[in-house]
Amino acid sequence: MWGGAEEKDALAAIEKSLDLGITTIDTAPVYGFGRSEEIVGKALKSVPRDSYQLLTKCGMNWETEEGEYFFDTNDESGRPIRMHKYAGKNRVIKECEDSLHRLRTDYIDLFQLHWPDATTPISETMEAFEKLREQGKIRAAGVCNYSAPQMKEALQSIELASNQVRYSMVSREIEEDVVPTAKDAGMSILPYSPMERGFLTGKFHPASRFNAGDTRAGSRWMESENMHKLQKLIEKLQEIANSKGATIAQIVLAWTMGRPQVATVLVGARNPDQIQENAGALSLQLSEADLNDIERTIQQLALV
Numbered sequence: 001m002w003g004g005a006e007e008k009d010a011l012a013a014i015e016k017s018l019d020l021g022i023t024t025i026d027t028a029p030v031y032g033f034g035r036s037e038e039i040v041g042k043a044l045k046s047v048p049r050d051s052y053q054l055l056t057k058c059g060m061n062w063e064t065e066e067g068e069y070f071f072d073t074n075d076e077s078g079r080p081i082r083m084h085k086y087a088g089k090n091r092v093i094k095e096c097e098d099s100l101h102r103l104r105t106d107y108i109d110l111f112q113l114h115w116p117d118a119t120t121p122i123s124e125t126m127e128a129f130e131k132l133r134e135q136g137k138i139r140a141a142g143v144c145n146y147s148a149p150q151m152k153e154a155l156q157s158i159e160l161a162s163n164q165v166r167y168s169m170v171s172r173e174i175e176e177d178v179v180p181t182a183k184d185a186g187m188s189i190l191p192y193s194p195m196e197r198g199f200l201t202g203k204f205h206p207a208s209r210f211n212a213g214d215t216r217a218g219s220r221w222m223e224s225e226n227m228h229k230l231q232k233l234i235e236k237l238q239e240i241a242n243s244k245g246a247t248i249a250q251i252v253l254a255w256t257m258g259r260p261q262v263a264t265v266l267v268g269a270r271n272p273d274q275i276q277e278n279a280g281a282l283s284l285q286l287s288e289a290d291l292n293d294i295e296r297t298i299q300q301l302a303l304v
């Protein structure tokens with residue numbers, strides 16, 4: 001969905017991350033249908049296990065017709081694949097074993113349900129998570145893409161560490177009730193797509209072309225009115241970046257890291273250069289005036 005990736009770049013990106021003090025790596029079985037986890041396992045095989053945290057997921061299946069139909073896609077060789085959201089107890093336990101094997105480890109730091117599965121009671125999925133935790137195969141349990149009511153229901157069965165959700169300067173839906181629910185429960189928010197899959201770096205324009213299979217081609221940000229508004233925000237971010245000797249990506253990431261309940265920001269980086277730039281956000285401080293400036297621009301443009 002991101003237009004493919006080169007294994008050697010991915011390995012080099014992970015190595016660079018560790019060099020720069022980034023210790024949290026998020027992956028999932030469904031990313032490359034096992035391939036992403038295998039690459040992460042390969043990259044980290046000689047690194048001391050207690051120097052990084054592995055986050056992976058379960059419940060997005062391409063091997064079973066059980067559960068809720070999600071979407072159709074293709075694997076690397078073009079073979080059609082049908083995705084289902086399914087998180088029955090036995091399936092979750094099997095997926096955990098498969099992930100441990102691909103990641104070449106004996107425990108996962110944070111095991112997350114990838115998407116809600118409307119066909120399985122939440123308590124059943126959480127029972128599997130609890131069992132895995134008791135067995136020491138996972139250190140903590142989390143969810144992704146859960147609404148506030150789903151979080152509350154799951155919390156009746158298990159202590160959840162986090163909810164991984166889409167969140168950026170211009171995708172703010174979670175602020176209404178997911179973030180307050182996380183706060184009440186002492187849970188973390190792990191934002192994904194903080195750079196709107198690259199659109200918030202300012203590098204895309206109306207004539208941008210994408211690789212086959214890259215779903216960014218159909219993004220709402222490719223629609224001319226939206227892109228025009230986004231461009232205005234990018235200009236403001238560039239102004240702030242210039243005043244700090246920073247880049248737009250760094251401003252965007254620093255903003256995201258500073259939001260309530262955010263524990264770590266999940267940034268997609270395809271190569272060491274992107275890691276190098278993005279890691280620069282760790283030492284960047286946005287002032288109250290910068291934050292107000294950004295907020296005013298977003299509101300004026302009606303971007304949320």
Ligand SMILES: NC(=O)c1ccc[n+]([C@@H]2O[C@H](COP(=O)([O-])OP(=O)(O)OC[C@H]3O[C@@H](n4cnc5c(N)ncnc54)[C@H](OP(=O)(O)O)[C@@H]3O)[C@@H](O)[C@H]2O)c1
Nearest residue numbers: 026144192193194195196197198201249266267268274277
């Ligand atoms: N739980 C879920 O349902 C879910 C869903 C989506 C993502 N996630 C997680 O969140 C992670 C991040 O998501 P994402 O990839 O959508 O988010 P993102 O960080 O908003 O976008 C990543 C994209 O931005 C571009 N990029 C990164 N650094 C850049 C830089 N310094 N300069 C220019 N472009 C840069 C790259 O685009 P190019 O490809 O053009 O180089 C990269 O593919 C994923 O890897 C995954 O772990 C989870």
